[in-house]
Amino acid sequence: MEIQGKVAIVTGGASGIGAALARRFAQDGARGVVVADLDLAGAQAVARDIGALAVRCDVSREADIQSLVAAANERFGQVDVFMSNAGILGRLGGIELEDALWEKMWQVHGMAHVWAARAVVPGMVARGEGYFVVTASAAGLLNIVESAPYGVTKHAAVAFAEWLRIAYGRRGLHVSCLCPQSVLTGMTQGGTGSAGVNGVLTAEQVAGDVLAAMRDERFLVLPHPEVAQYFLKKAQDYDRWLGGMQKLYAVHMDGKG
Template sequence: MEIRDKVVVVTGAASGIGAGLAQRFAREGAQGVVVADVNLERAQGVAEAIGAQAMAVRCDVSRETEIQALVAKARERFGRIDAYISNAGILGQMGGMELEDALWDSMWKIHGMAHVWAARAVVPEMVARGEGYFLVTASAAGLLNIVETAPYGVTKHAAVAIAEWLRIAYGRKGVRVSCLCPQSVQTDMTRDGTGSAGINGVLTPEQVAEVVVQTMREERFLALPHPEVQQYFLAKAQDYDRWLGGMQKLYAHHMGTKT
């Protein structure tokens, strides 16, 4: 899909990857760009910088009613939604099974159900029209896992699975589906040095947006701003036990440096 003359909704668009995508879509000639985020003030700043074709909407993607309201506002302003970028995410907290259920629940909603709710709101319209694009922002952690935070790795796996299912179910009905799986990117989540930032270089949101635009143009499933992720993913598939052993060593090293 070419973005020119299209209407695009981007969640988590007040900063980081989302802001980079919204700005890039505008430069690609989008007819409308909906900048959605739980932080309305920052979303408004991004929309104002883009110009007249952008609008800001407050949306907490952990609530289905707010996603429905976002979609309704986008349709009211622009008449349709050509592409929905389900990008909002949180890092949460370092740790494993001991972390509180409230954090796990937030992760499930934002990294899992938010994509389901968004698809429920926009995919039927795309199927009826015979054209549309739905992109899920997951993470390299969704393909490879992450040792520092169990809720993040587990729920990002769910995000990849949701995108896969959507591609399987609707790929022959005119709906293009892609899944963005970067490693570390310059965002609010990585600025404090948490997560796996810096392992293979921290990209800018603009670099990620370039890969996303090209992926959408070619209508490929995986958008991999860090090309080495594909090699890691292949190694995982070819020898799962060896890959798990390597991750165990990484976990042991991580725990040793944090204690």
């Protein structure tokens, strides 16, 4: 799919990958762009730059996503592309982290994609065409040593994107899943950790990769191509891969060489 002439919603659009995607969609000729974020002022700043619509949206609430889609339909008549991009990092840690943080991660990285699909996929299927993009993470294919809830819920994001492609791929819905390692955004200001092992990309580089994947209608978007090899090695020898991840955990979490 080409973005020219299409209407796109981008959640988490006030900064980082979301802002870069909103700008790139507008640059490449989208008929309408909706910049959605919990940070309304940030969304409005991006929207002013590109002539888009800004909407405040907390993706951890289904009602907010329904209102977002209604606002897009009211302004532009339909939604052709939904970029389900919003994400959070939260505090680092594992089983000791409080249930409230785990639940928030499930909502933002899991249910937000479900609620968005519930809001837009029926219309896309009825028209015979639409694009749904999930921002997951390389952590969704591999894992991440610093944060158990992040790694677990990003796995859920990948699984849901797969399911959408399986269920609706022959009914006009195109689905892609974005799985980068470290990207230069607000989430990496405290350091890149293990995700930065293959370098840190700009959000603009990632946005370009998403547009290329949409044109080719590819499922996996891997701005860091090394992730594909790691994923292959994981499948070929799971125990060896787990051993390597244990070493990575020791370096980044235990402070051991």
